[in-house]
Amino acid sequence: MKILSAAQIRLADQYTIAHEPISSLALMERAATQCTQWLTARLRPHTPVWVFAGTGNNGGDGLAIARQLHGQGYATAVFVLGAAKYSADCAANLTQYEALGLSINYLHHISDFPPIPPNVLVVDALFGSGLNRPCDGLAAALIEHLNASRANIVAIDLPSGLFCEDNSQNIDENIIAAGHTLSLHLPKLALLLPDYQHKIGQMHVLPIGLNEDFIKNQHTDYQFITLADCAAMYRPRQQFGHKGTYGHALVVAGSRGKMGAAVLATRASLRAGAGLVSVLTAECGYTILQTTAPEAMTLLNEGENYLQGKIPELTAYQAIGVGCGIGTETETAMFLGEILGNYQRPMVIDADALNVLATRPDWHGLIPAQSILTPHPKEFSRWAGRWDNDTHKLQLLNDLSKKLQCHIVLKGAYTAIAHPNGQVTFNSTGNAGMATGGSGDTLTGILTALLAQGYTPETASILGVWLHGFAGDCAAAHYGQEALIASDLAEFLGEGFKALGKEKQQNSLL
Ligand SMILES: NC(=O)C1=CN([C@@H]2O[C@H](COP(=O)(O)OP(=O)(O)OC[C@H]3O[C@@H](n4cnc5c(N)ncnc54)[C@H](OP(=O)(O)O)[C@@H]3O)[C@@H](O)[C@H]2O)[C@@H](O)CC1
Ligand SMILES: Nc1ncnc2c1ncn2[C@@H]1O[C@H](COP(=O)(O)OP(=O)(O)O)[C@@H](O)[C@H]1O
Ligand SMILES: [K+]
Numbered sequence: 001m002k003i004l005s006a007a008q009i010r011l012a013d014q015y016t017i018a019h020e021p022i023s024s025l026a027l028m029e030r031a032a033t034q035c036t037q038w039l040t041a042r043l044r045p046h047t048p049v050w051v052f053a054g055t056g057n058n059g060g061d062g063l064a065i066a067r068q069l070h071g072q073g074y075a076t077a078v079f080v081l082g083a084a085k086y087s088a089d090c091a092a093n094l095t096q097y098e099a100l101g102l103s104i105n106y107l108h109h110i111s112d113f114p115p116i117p118p119n120v121l122v123v124d125a126l127f128g129s130g131l132n133r134p135c136d137g138l139a140a141a142l143i144e145h146l147n148a149s150r151a152n153i154v155a156i157d158l159p160s161g162l163f164c165e166d167n168s169q170n171i172d173e174n175i176i177a178a179g180h181t182l183s184l185h186l187p188k189l190a191l192l193l194p195d196y197q198h199k200i201g202q203m204h205v206l207p208i209g210l211n212e213d214f215i216k217n218q219h220t221d222y223q224f225i226t227l228a229d230c231a232a233m234y235r236p237r238q239q240f241g242h243k244g245t246y247g248h249a250l251v252v253a254g255s256r257g258k259m260g261a262a263v264l265a266t267r268a269s270l271r272a273g274a275g276l277v278s279v280l281t282a283e284c285g286y287t288i289l290q291t292t293a294p295e296a297m298t299l300l301n302e303g304e305n306y307l308q309g310k311i312p313e314l315t316a317y318q319a320i321g322v323g324c325g326i327g328t329e330t331e332t333a334m335f336l337g338e339i340l341g342n343y344q345r346p347m348v349i350d351a352d353a354l355n356v357l358a359t360r361p362d363w364h365g366l367i368p369a370q371s372i373l374t375p376h377p378k379e380f381s382r383w384a385g386r387w388d389n390d391t392h393k394l395q396l397l398n399d400l401s402k403k404l405q406c407h408i409v410l411k412g413a414y415t416a417i418a419h420p421n422g423q424v425t426f427n428s429t430g431n432a433g434m435a436t437g438g439s440g441d442t443l444t445g446i447l448t449a450l451l452a453q454g455y456t457p458e459t460a461s462i463l464g465v466w467l468h469g470f471a472g473d474c475a476a477a478h479y480g481q482e483a484l485i486a487s488d489l490a491e492f493l494g495e496g497f498k499a500l501g502k503e504k505q506q507n508s509l510l
Helices: 006-019 024-040 057-071 088-099 137-148 194-200 212-216 227-233 259-271 283-292 330-341 351-358 361-366 377-384 390-404 439-452 457-479 486-491 493-507
Strands: 049-053 076-081 104-107 121-125 152-156 180-184 202-206 222-225 248-252 276-280 297-299 319-322 407-410 416-418 424-427
Touching: 006 024, 006 212, 024 057, 024 088, 024 180, 024 202, 049 057, 057 076, 057 088, 057 121, 057 152, 076 137, 088 104, 222 227, 222 457, 227 457, 227 493, 248 259, 248 439, 259 276, 259 283, 259 439, 259 486, 259 493, 283 297, 319 330, 319 439, 330 351, 330 361, 351 377, 351 439, 377 390, 377 407, 390 407, 390 416, 390 424, 407 457, 416 457, 424 457, 439 457, 439 486, 457 486, 457 493, 486 493
Parallel strands: 049 076, 049 121, 076 104, 121 152, 152 180, 180 202, 222 424, 248 276, 248 319, 276 297
Antiparallel strands: 407 416, 416 424
């Protein structure tokens, strides 16, 4: 799914109106219907709904929602942030609302602001994608007034005051703090970035039927990865496939006290479909790995507590995943350097391997092009330094990806994957239950297995991140987010593959 800019969304709106039998007012009604349905599926029957509307089309959406809710028996009140001019569709919706004999409260001055009882649901329809400057004056005062209340706020399209893309110059207090944001048709870039998550709450994308052909032809550097996207990439097992068909993955992981990282990565590689999995770890891990992952082969290393010394022959492995729990001992760093110097295929580089490499820029040339690097934000900051805001961070992410010609997976909610061609893919799966030690090791195992199976590095990075998050969502549904532990993720990977298979089958012609 594409992530479009505010300008492109406006064009998609216009194109849809011009090329489909739908007026702009009817498109607004369709958007409002989606929002109303989302609200009524969750609202208690007696909850009053107070809609705060602006004078553009976002306000028009709000007025249509108020009318629809009123029609379904909800107690609604409408407050319009006063202005001299209205968009045509906003004005039409004002007229329709008033035609029902309902009154509208106009807010021209701070003294017009109503006290907000805590039991009302506030619908924020002040500004959406048409925001063209940071809020100030009366609008900022109203936003502050609403934020100071204890009422729940649902934002239509965007929390008012938040720009679709670049919020580096924005003012935190002048943005609505919503509990839920109903993004129309497509997610917006700013909704996927961490800086303003306290303003966005939970994001929900509601389809409103914008013209898909037009969207398909729009250029964007940003994608939001969905089940349908991943199903198109997924290659089901072949009937006559054998273990050689699905590649041999090598997991280089573990040290004394961190052998769990090797176990997690190895088990994830096995569950992610590699034909064969070998694990290279310190000697103290030999029995542990043979016991916890008997399907994998364990290679012996001369290091008792951590990896060191001579590296094995690497040509047999279609992919290597290195770094989970290896530590940063000098001997291990040298061992890592040897692996990098003797392996030319794309590999997966995580955790301590990233930490070692962050201090060794002279080795960056040894990283095979198209490799997948998987830093969490702290690890990324060791490479890229500090960033001032999300926009700056995305720039640093792109810069590193281009410089190394590698795929950089910046982990977190809506994990962002920067590709060397300048594209950035945001993940749609996963949950805060995955914020638990070892989740990242599991991802490394998955990515290594996908590379070993012959997926291109770009595809492996996207598919692997999506599968990891999907498994996390299944595990959270089963155990609850708090009780989720990293080893659950591998156990639920099969659900992800099954979902991909089902989706692929539904879209096939046979
Ligand atoms: N596919 C779609 O796109 C669909 C879009 N739809 C909806 O339309 C929304 C976009 O509508 P929109 O373009 O009318 O812009 P909107 O966000 O209402 O604001 C514009 C108004 O705000 C004003 N203004 C701006 N900044 C300001 C500030 N800081 N402080 C004060 N005023 C400020 C600006 O006035 P001016 O700049 O002239 O002063 C103008 O009057 C979109 O988010 C979605 O909800 C759906 O109905 C159907 C499908
Ligand atoms: N709030 C969240 N929402 C979605 N995914 C998350 C969230 N928190 C963590 N994750 C995922 O969990 C994994 C954590 O990785 P990492 O920090 O490397 O863990 P560890 O080093 O303990 O293995 C990442 O893939 C990340 O995207
Ligand atoms: K809004």
